[in-house]
Amino acid sequence: MMKKEKKRIGVFVCHCGVNIAGVVDVARVAEVLKEYPGVELSADYVYMCSEPGQQMVLDKIKEEKLDAVIVAACSPTLHEGTFQHAAELAGLNPHQVEIANIREQDAWVHPDRERATDKAIRIVRSMVEKAIQNEDLEPIKVGVTRKALVIGGGVAGLQSALDIAEQGYEVIVVEKEPSVGGKMIQLSETFPTLDCSQCILTPKMVEATRHPKIRLMTYSEVESISGFVGNFKVRIKKKPRFVDEDLCKLCNDCADVCPQVVPDEYNMGLSFRKAIYMPFPQAVPGTYTLDRDNCLGTLPIRCGKCKDVCDAKAIDYDMKEEIIEEEVGAVVVATGYDLYDMKALGEYGGEHYEDVVNGLEFERILSASGPTGGKVQRPSDGKEPQNVVFIQCAGSRDPEYHNSYCSKICCMYTAKHAMLYKHRVHNGNATVFYIDVRTGGKNFDEFYQRTIDEDGVLYLRGKVSKIFKEGDKLLVWGVDTLTGQKVEVEADMVVLAMAMTKADGAPALMKKLKVAVDANGWLGEAHPKLRPVESLNQGFFLAGCAHGPKDIPETVSQASAAAAKVGALFAKTELMHEPTIVPVVEELCSGCGICVSMCPYGARTLDQVQHVIEVNEVLCEGCGACAAACPAGAAQQRNQSDNQIFSMVNAILRG
Amino acid sequence: MFEPKIMCFLCKWCTYAGADLAGTSRMSYSANGINLRVMCSSRIDPQHILHAFKEGADGVFIGGCHPGDCHYVEGNYKTLRRITLFKTMMEQLGIDPKRLRLEWISAAEGKKYVEIMNEFTQTIRELGPLNLEEKTLTEEGVCHE
Numbered sequence: 001m002m003k004k005e006k007k008r009i010g011v012f013v014c015h016c017g018v019n020i021a022g023v024v025d026v027a028r029v030a031e032v033l034k035e036y037p038g039v040e041l042s043a044d045y046v047y048m049c050s051e052p053g054q055q056m057v058l059d060k061i062k063e064e065k066l067d068a069v070i071v072a073a074c075s076p077t078l079h080e081g082t083f084q085h086a087a088e089l090a091g092l093n094p095h096q097v098e099i100a101n102i103r104e105q106d107a108w109v110h111p112d113r114e115r116a117t118d119k120a121i122r123i124v125r126s127m128v129e130k131a132i133q134n135e136d137l138e139p140i141k142v143g144v145t146r147k148a149l150v151i152g153g154g155v156a157g158l159q160s161a162l163d164i165a166e167q168g169y170e171v172i173v174v175e176k177e178p179s180v181g182g183k184m185i186q187l188s189e190t191f192p193t194l195d196c197s198q199c200i201l202t203p204k205m206v207e208a209t210r211h212p213k214i215r216l217m218t219y220s221e222v223e224s225i226s227g228f229v230g231n232f233k234v235r236i237k238k239k240p241r242f243v244d245e246d247l248c249k250l251c252n253d254c255a256d257v258c259p260q261v262v263p264d265e266y267n268m269g270l271s272f273r274k275a276i277y278m279p280f281p282q283a284v285p286g287t288y289t290l291d292r293d294n295c296l297g298t299l300p301i302r303c304g305k306c307k308d309v310c311d312a313k314a315i316d317y318d319m320k321e322e323i324i325e326e327e328v329g330a331v332v333v334a335t336g337y338d339l340y341d342m343k344a345l346g347e348y349g350g351e352h353y354e355d356v357v358n359g360l361e362f363e364r365i366l367s368a369s370g371p372t373g374g375k376v377q378r379p380s381d382g383k384e385p386q387n388v389v390f391i392q393c394a395g396s397r398d399p400e401y402h403n404s405y406c407s408k409i410c411c412m413y414t415a416k417h418a419m420l421y422k423h424r425v426h427n428g429n430a431t432v433f434y435i436d437v438r439t440g441g442k443n444f445d446e447f448y449q450r451t452i453d454e455d456g457v458l459y460l461r462g463k464v465s466k467i468f469k470e471g472d473k474l475l476v477w478g479v480d481t482l483t484g485q486k487v488e489v490e491a492d493m494v495v496l497a498m499a500m501t502k503a504d505g506a507p508a509l510m511k512k513l514k515v516a517v518d519a520n521g522w523l524g525e526a527h528p529k530l531r532p533v534e535s536l537n538q539g540f541f542l543a544g545c546a547h548g549p550k551d552i553p554e555t556v557s558q559a560s561a562a563a564a565k566v567g568a569l570f571a572k573t574e575l576m577h578e579p580t581i582v583p584v585v586e587e588l589c590s591g592c593g594i595c596v597s598m599c600p601y602g603a604r605t606l607d608q609v610q611h612v613i614e615v616n617e618v619l620c621e622g623c624g625a626c627a628a629a630c631p632a633g634a635a636q637q638r639n640q641s642d643n644q645i646f647s648m649v650n651a652i653l654r655g
Numbered sequence: 656m657f658e659p660k661i662m663c664f665l666c667k668w669c670t671y672a673g674a675d676l677a678g679t680s681r682m683s684y685s686a687n688g689i690n691l692r693v694m695c696s697s698r699i700d701p702q703h704i705l706h707a708f709k710e711g712a713d714g715v716f717i718g719g720c721h722p723g724d725c726h727y728v729e730g731n732y733k734t735l736r737r738i739t740l741f742k743t744m745m746e747q748l749g750i751d752p753k754r755l756r757l758e759w760i761s762a763a764e765g766k767k768y769v770e771i772m773n774e775f776t777q778t779i780r781e782l783g784p785l786n787l788e789e790k791t792l793t794e795e796g797v798c799h800e
């Protein structure tokens with residue numbers, strides 16, 4: 001702590017025209033403060049924030065050799081920066097400037113002149129006490145590694161990666177699946193334009209592989225991450241593919257001989273693949289992958305057929321899991337979503353009835369690259385369904401039993417599903433059960449109207465209570481809440497617009513990253529209105545559905561915004577960090593570790609050898625939770641020490 | 656009429672900003688409380704509260720962000736736990752726990768801030784002066800008049 005013989009403090013009381021002076025006797029405040037211990041100079045002026053007012057502060061600091069300045073004026077949120085700047089020009093450390101809020105929290109709220117003046121004096125006195133003990137502080141500076149990590153290779157991750165790379169920075173994309181593409185590559189057409197999803201996504205996938213600044217790491221996962229903004233160390237686990245990406249010629253000979261048949265994830269289990277496979281024809285990277293969990297075994301005695309037929313000698317059974325360490329400065333979390341499990345809605349029978357499918361399964365049924373080549377056929381017997389029932393909000397907007405939130409995209413994709421079904425099966429009947437139809441978005445409502453007006457889709461307002469099988473039909477029981485009538489619809493197939501939920505692996509990953517999630521497991525943003533693409537944990541940025549349900553344009557916008565934020569971070573040579581952190585007084589620290597558990601940022605660690613706490617100054621955000629918890633008083637917040645608080649309390653309450 | 660002294664500790668991000676909003680909205684309320692701005696309500700140590708009572712505060716108010724809104728992820732939960740525990744201790748010390756109030760007031764809740772300030776002032780007014788300095792600690796550590 002800076003201990004001068006006696007600090008010379010200047011007090012400047014602002015009239016703010018009549019805003020303050022109309023109620024508070026500013027002259028008396030200045031007069032009383034003149035006598036307060038430590039105060040060298042006390043003056044009042046009509047507008048302290050005006051040019052002459054600032055000049056007055058600047059001049060007086062020089063003339064009177066002031067060590068600290070109190071400006072009694074409006075809220076510090078308005079002009080703290082103004083006076084800190086003026087003080088800096090006069091050669092004073094900005095942390096020697098304090099604002100006494102006598103406008104918003106005094107003159108404007110207390111009409112009684114006597115009481116408001118008394119309160120003003122107490123407020124100013126408390127700031128003098130604080131200033132007496134303020135230290136000169138310099139911002140904590142730290143370098144930046146100009147390389148980004150993007151977790152997730154769906155449309156959000158790819159867009160972020162491309163936008164960061166285009167700004168000239170290196171990017172690593174980590175994707176856990178064998179190919180990038182995410183959920184979007186499984187969609188058939190996209191609303192409201194009916195663009196073919198693959199046709200618009202594959203160019204981005206290819207661009208990302210070709211980009212010299214982007215390194216795609218598929219079939220890989222983030223193992224651990226440490227460090228802080230600008231300076232992260234990541235360990236990435238690269239799972240063995242058993243196929244050399246560079247040698248594989250995509251001839252399919254290996255898959256032809258593979259005896260192991262398993263459900264195909266890309267087609268949502270509606271078709272089959274082999275244990276050695278390519279996820280889909282446009283997969284990036286273009287290579288086969290041997291799925292170890294389903295392989296009979298790579299020992300020649302057990303199988304080994306694929307290696308025998310591979311002319312390119314691309315198959316290598318000795319591949320091992322690798323751990324790759326990288327240093328990055330920022331992380332974009334774009335881990336996407338999963339669909340709520342149909343098992344959770346037992347009354348709809350999705351678990352048992354093959355012809356009750358979820359939205360993504362129906363996407364595959366509609367898709368030209370899907371198991372039926374785009375012909376609408378129901379899974380159980382391949383018949384073309386004549387009556388299809390679509391149920392919205394399956395697991396969404398149901399706080400009692402399922403998820404309280406709206407999954408946002410289901411209204412639009414159900415309209416699209418119903419429309420595409422009608423385009424393929426002209427004489428078929430499409431019935432949609434809905435709670436509300438929410439079509440906020442550019443050209444969304446027009447699209448929805450078209451499904452009704454042009455394609456003749458029947459919308460019934462109400463929930464479905466039960467679906468059961470009768471013969472080869474599905475009976476859908478529900479209620480039409482507009483007429484109050486019970487409704488029974490005989491369907492050949494039912495499509496459930498299942499709620500979107502956090503991705504399966506997300507909770508474990510978010511724990512590793514130490515980023516905050518909300519009650520539903522979606523990523524939390526730093527501020528819901530003004531900082532929607534940043535995590536509260538510095539250096540982490542959010543993109544896409546990992547943050548909450550979104551459609552493709554919103555996802556792409558957020559991904560680009562996250563990339564812009566990463567660019568702004570990388571544009572700096574050094575990062576400045578607020579110095580009002582909580583260091584440790586080693587002589588007082590007993591190494592009890594209580595503060596470690598208080599810190600939400602992992603800024604405090606226990607040095608097991610010295611048995612004292614070590615503080616990572618860059619990680620510390622200066623909340624002071626540890627300072628309040630430390631039983632020894634060893635954790636003291638800079639410029640808000642316990643002694644400062646005690647002195648301020650005295651100044652407020654005494655007399 | 657007894658005019659109590661109330662020491663208010665407000666978090667910078669929510670309640671202090673809520674108090675500012677009461678000002679910009681030109682609401683009027685009792686002038687008994689004086690604010691001390693801290694970064695987070697979790698900065699407040701029971702020592703600070705006891706010190707305020709010892710120095711003549713008749714009531715102590717702590718304002719933080721609503722649960723889930725803490726700027727520092729979960730500081731307000733720490734405050735809640737600390738204050739709940741401290742209130743049981745206040746009873747043992749002979750200070751009415753009603754003299755300590757913790758509230759969640761957001762930056763948008765100027766009106767709530769005003770209402771709570773008036774209400775709390777009234778509560779303390781009814782409880783009367785604390786006069787802690789006139790009380791002595793017995794051997795069991797209990798405060799007596």
